[in-house]
Amino acid sequence: MADTDVSPVPDFTRTLRLDGKAVIVFGAGQGIGRQAAHAVKQAGADVICVDLHHDAATRVAAEVGGAAIACDVTQREAVEDCFAQAECLMPGRLRGIIDIVGEARLTTLDAATDALWQSQFDIVTKHAFLVTQVGSALLRGNGGGAISFVGSLSGRRMLTKQSIYGPAKAALHHLVQCAAFELAGQGIRVNAVAPGFVHTPRMDRMVSEAKWREIESAIPVGKAAASYEIAQVLLFLTSDMASYVTGQIIGMDGGLATGTPLPVLF
Ligand SMILES: NC(=O)c1ccc[n+]([C@@H]2O[C@H](COP(=O)([O-])OP(=O)(O)OC[C@H]3O[C@@H](n4cnc5c(N)ncnc54)[C@H](O)[C@@H]3O)[C@@H](O)[C@H]2O)c1
Numbered sequence: 001m002a003d004t005d006v007s008p009v010p011d012f013t014r015t016l017r018l019d020g021k022a023v024i025v026f027g028a029g030q031g032i033g034r035q036a037a038h039a040v041k042q043a044g045a046d047v048i049c050v051d052l053h054h055d056a057a058t059r060v061a062a063e064v065g066g067a068a069i070a071c072d073v074t075q076r077e078a079v080e081d082c083f084a085q086a087e088c089l090m091p092g093r094l095r096g097i098i099d100i101v102g103e104a105r106l107t108t109l110d111a112a113t114d115a116l117w118q119s120q121f122d123i124v125t126k127h128a129f130l131v132t133q134v135g136s137a138l139l140r141g142n143g144g145g146a147i148s149f150v151g152s153l154s155g156r157r158m159l160t161k162q163s164i165y166g167p168a169k170a171a172l173h174h175l176v177q178c179a180a181f182e183l184a185g186q187g188i189r190v191n192a193v194a195p196g197f198v199h200t201p202r203m204d205r206m207v208s209e210a211k212w213r214e215i216e217s218a219i220p221v222g223k224a225a226a227s228y229e230i231a232q233v234l235l236f237l238t239s240d241m242a243s244y245v246t247g248q249i250i251g252m253d254g255g256l257a258t259g260t261p262l263p264v265l266f
Helices: 012-016 031-042 054-064 076-089 114-141 165-186 201-206 209-217 227-238
Strands: 022-026 046-051 067-070 094-099 145-150 188-195 249-252
Touching: 022 031, 022 076, 022 114, 031 046, 031 054, 031 094, 031 227, 046 054, 046 076, 054 067, 067 076, 076 094, 076 114, 094 114, 094 227, 114 145, 114 165, 114 188, 145 165, 145 227, 165 188, 165 249, 188 227, 227 249
Parallel strands: 022 046, 022 094, 046 067, 094 145, 145 188, 188 249
Antiparallel strands: none
């Protein structure tokens, strides 16, 4: 018979708390980013809301009682300036980075152009490289932290008309693994969630009701995700509840990655 287990038992619910910490959210202006800003705020963090659009960053910052910064996260100088501002606003306290920026531009290979390839890799992958490189230096100085991105099912399996977006998300997933390996010894965890289909303001503008019904009928759980459901897992990844989780791409696709056949969606 085994010896009695006397290993300490933590207060599990407290490990989700972020009291005293600051978290910066890139793409906080709507959808998943806005929900993520609320999630980390409710867990006790002070929040810095960053968005390309100043008014959107300011609106969400007001909702969560945080700070707002306007920044094009695809540009190195802007990212460097953004983290410098974050350090001035909340000195020594930045411990979490959530970057949800990304956008699918659908195309067939035939219609694809060099310019589209470049812009997709900028908006899907390049900013993650910049945020990881510049942000990890700040986290390191503050005693470590967590960096979390939003990948995609499209980076894990073929989806129609995603022959540039898919490879760009696959590259983002791979960057997460490389960064997680390099930064693990510095107390920095790097992960991503990989959604399938999410009701975000942008997607709801783009996709008709009829198309949503077609998409949702192909998803094993029978519905697309709500933005807050993605934010829940971003909160988990940012918190000490995920203290042993790094280098992971967490599928959030309602079962689609199981290999479920999909209709031609777009
Ligand atoms: N919605 C879906 O069905 C779905 C599915 C899989 C993956 N994703 C991924 O989820 C993430 C969020 O998608 P979404 O539909 O919520 O996006 P969204 O367009 O609703 O939100 C993105 C936010 O980022 C901001 N932003 C855009 N470019 C920026 C830049 N250069 N610098 C700073 N901020 C910028 C936008 O202003 C916006 O507020 C993306 O990475 C997307 O690829 C979405």
